[in-house]
Amino acid sequence: MATLQVNNVHSSYQNNVVLKGLDLTVEKGEIVALLGPSGCGKTTLLRAIAGLQSISAGEIRINGKAVVSDKEFIASEKRGIGMIFQDYALFPHLTVAENILFGVKLAGKTNKAAKLDNMLALVKLDGLGGRYPHELSGGQQQRVSIARALAYEPEVLLLDEPFSNIDAKVRREMMLEIRNILKSHNISAVFVTHSKDEAFVFADKLALFNQGKIAQCGDAECLYLRPQDKYVADFLGASNYLEATVIAAKRVSTLIGDIDSEQQLKAEIGSDVELLLRPQQLQIASSESGTGEVIERRFLGSICQYLVSIGNKTLDIHSEYLDIKIGEKVAITTTPHSLVLL
């Protein structure tokens, strides 16, 4: 049974409809990112799951039990939810130990002490139980907020932009560390972010929002390599679109020549479509008779980014050939893959 099910949820602020019929499933132990630009409704959904935002239609279930529907409303503190906020929300006048044990219902000092030791070890803060939040770094405070949320043994952990206050240099390491903690305890989590890079590192599954709806949900590879529309394609990374005509079950004709697909195309022979090509799915090589011309070049380390003009198009190409100069004529080819037609 899925840990969390969101079925056809609608929600509004006054007359402003913010969630317009959302469906989402989070399996046991799965980490799902709610991803999308500012104002698309990610936090509203997180708050609705937590019981802090009302819904006007639909239902939310945790471990099969409705926590909100047209007939039910279970209070926030009874939903088995742990929350981690962007600003950590620690109690400043309580020590690390007191923060972590706040709200933990365990009988006996020994049990509480064991729980505390366990949690401190889990988030690598052994020996720091007596400190106050202001005596810790941002990353350490974030770890206390995680320990506090986990001490309560939630069914679902909700994280609202938890990494945005962490120094960019340590952010990735911190994300992997927390991901490992969640994975090793098989904790289901929903994580709000507007950063696809954070979603790629932290989540198993991405739910990409577009104006109160989920445009596409799936793992990062699926959304990046098989986006169902341009909104998804563009949000996940740089894209080139080429006008193309399907000329066989696995072949299209384009400005840069005929291109073969590794898999059968999802369009009829003869139809006009747009072909999505990621910058690294295109390659260039110097060629006197080439039809493209390099108009910009940016060295990025192991690859070079070239802007190549061909016909009335400019293509963004990441090539492993590093020595091509601006103004050179180039032949453009594609690396073999399953073509995406939009």
Ligand SMILES: Nc1ncnc2c1ncn2[C@@H]1O[C@H](COP(=O)(O)OP(=O)(O)OP(=O)(O)O)[C@@H](O)[C@H]1O
């Ligand atoms: N308390 C509120 N009262 C009225 N409107 C609100 C309120 N909170 C959010 N909204 C509106 O609801 C919409 C969705 O907001 P929400 O915070 O869910 O977006 P978000 O995707 O989480 O954005 P961000 O990434 O900026 O946090 C926005 O248009 C916002 O202006």
